[in-house]
Amino acid sequence: MLRRGRATRAAATEARAGGPYRVLASTALGVVLLAVVGAVTGPRWDPVPLTDPITVATSSTAIGDAPPARTYEVRTSVVTVQLDGASVRAQISEPVGLDEPAPGVVFVHGAGTGRFAQAFVEQARALAASGVVAMVPDKRLDTYTTRHRDYVEMAADYARSVALLRTHDGVDPERVGLYAESEGGWIAPVMAAQDPALGFVVLVSSPVVPPREQAAFAVDSYLRNTGVPHGVFRAIPRAVGMSLPGGGFEYADFDVTPYQRAMTQPVLVVYGTGDASMPTVQGAERIVQDTALAGNGDVTVRYYEGANHGIRVDGDVSPRFLRDLSGWVRGLPATAASEPRIAGAQPVQTYVAAPVPEPRWLRDGDVVIGTVAAAAGLVVLAPLLVGGTRVTQAVAVRLRRTGEPEDGEPRRPPARFGRGVAARLALLGSGAVATVVALVVYLVAIARLALDYERNDWVVQGGWLAVRVLGIAVVVGAVLLARRVHRLGAAGEPVAPGVVRKVAGWAVVVGSAVLLAVLAYWGVFQLGI
Known part of the structure; x- marks a missing residue:
């Protein structure tokens, strides 16, 4: 019952x-x-739309006042660069048969494990074949990890390569400059600010904004290109804005602006219109504005149609970019102020790379x-x-024992x-x-x-x-x-x-x-x- x-x-x-x-x-x-x-x-x-697009003067990327192109045979050699507490190897590519000291370029790597055998091969050879000595050092990796990167210390390491190239036979020490790509765009301005004697700076696919802002911008662009549902975007500030597990990553908020505002050298800014990871419009505008504060108006900007982060089209480095790069370097100082200042394909940047909102609790x-x-x-x-x-x-x-317990009580289930x-x-x-x-x-x-x-x-x-x-x-x-x-x-x-x-x-x-x-x-x- x-x-x-x-x-x-x-x-x-x-x-x-x-x-x-x-x-x-x-x-x-x-x-x-x-x-x-x-x-x-x-x-x-809620990223802010970019309402101030940059305007290109012409679709032609040709550098005004660039000297006629010449072609030289290329000789390569490998040297050792002594750093503070370590050493790296570097490959020097140089033209054969020059009758006067040549300008020199030291390459500054982007993210990853850069080796001269794989990095900047086409760029270094094109420069050397046109009459410029190119030096590609191996990237120092004992102080470079996912969690720890010190861009000021890295600038000091690359400065050792600059010092060595200045003493190389056949190089004009007053015409040695930098070629920096991607993450290297946070390093080269530090070097330029600390060494006013550098002859020039080439910034290729430079992030310009702090790493955390660039990461959020890149993730947003990639997700939009992939067509994800709107709800997925909420994860961007929560993932990028928080401190990452395990600590480290202090470089995520490194601000290169003070160093860019101290650059007095001629600057060539290069982006590909197919690069969704970089603020291609905002980046060029920021560099022009920052260098102007140092009284430097010698900034040349070039955009290459369909080129990706490495200025590659269909897997190969753009030949027009290689032509313009060598012409600009060889033509300095005349090419520093040549017109047009901003040229090439019209870039499109939909949203502004801006500070990332931080989670309140998590x-x-x-x-x-x-x-x-x-x-x-x-x-x-x-x-x-x-x-x-x-x-x-x-x-x-x-x-x-099986059966009833000794006290006679039935066993409970x-x-x-x-x-x-x-x-x-x-x-x-x-x-x-x-x-x-x-x-x-x-x-x-x-x-x-x-x-x-x-x-x-x-x-x-x-x-x-x-x-x-x-x-x-x-x-x-x-x-x-x-x-x-x-x-x-x-x-x-x-x-x-x-x-x-x-x-x-x-x-x-x-x-x-x-x-x-x-x-x-x-x-x-x-x-x-």
Whole structure:
């Protein structure tokens, strides 16, 4: 009779609670609450449109006042550059048969592990063949890691190569300058500011803005090119704005502006219109403005149609760029002030590279990773606790005599979760962990597409939809669990008997709640809030 009464009360409670409509309404409410959590716990991403486009004077990139081109045979040699506490090798490419000292160029590497055998091969040979001595040092790597980069120290290392090239036979020491590409654009202005005797500076695909701003700009451009849903962009300030896990990365906020404002040398600024990673319009404008503060108006800007970050078109360095580069260097000082100052293909930059909004609370990458790991650990802990308890109970039964205990009391059945509770806990916990994993896999897949300039709607749109559906399924699991617990409580039935099951149940609930909050933070549940 007692059992029948409990069942009757449970049925009545379920009827009062409603059917699928109540589940749907509760799920919708949960998603809205998570959307609010995601909106208030981190910054939005609203890049400012660029409203001041740069205007090119002509589509021709030819350098005015450049001397007629000549072609020389090229001789190469390898030298050793002594640094502070280390040494690197460098290859010098020089023209054969010059009748007067030649200008010289020291190449400053971009990001990565630059070696003269692979880096700037076409540029160095083209310069040497035109009458310019080109020196490509290996990149120093013992002080260069993903977490630690000191651009001022790196400038001092490259300055040793400049000093060596100035003493090389056949080089005019007063006409030695720099060719810096990409990350090198944060190094060469430091060298130019510290050594006014440098003859010139060539900045190719220069970031200009601090690394953190450039990273956010590049990610935004890549994602737009890939066609990702709008909701994914919320991750940009939250990922780029936080301190990265493990510490380091102090160089992310390095500001090259003070050094650019001290550059008095002629500057050649080069971008490719196919480079989505750099603020091609803003960068040139910033360099012109900064050098003007030093009284330096000798800035020449060139844009090459369809060229990528390395000024390559269809895999090869643009021949027009190589022609213009050598003509500008050989023609100095006349080419420093030659017209037109800004020429080539018309660049397009949609948004401004600007300071990245910082997360209000989850600013520490170690905290973010630790929170996710701890929450997932709680979810994994639950089945281990329950499983360990069951194993212990099974061993105890085997050790006891079968049949009735000596006191005549019937043996109690082992404790179990209330009806349906274990399955719903499993759905909630495994679903939360699976959604986090799916989000990480999706973001990695998007990153690969973006870096390869590819589009794949099945991955981009379908993947995001799958992640969001998984997230909603977890909310459904939470609603079903809450309803089951409510019905069991109303019927007077136990939900999680024993300390172990109470701890396991709460571990899944708390861990899953934290993971849902993390998923909300990264935009899985956003509704345009």
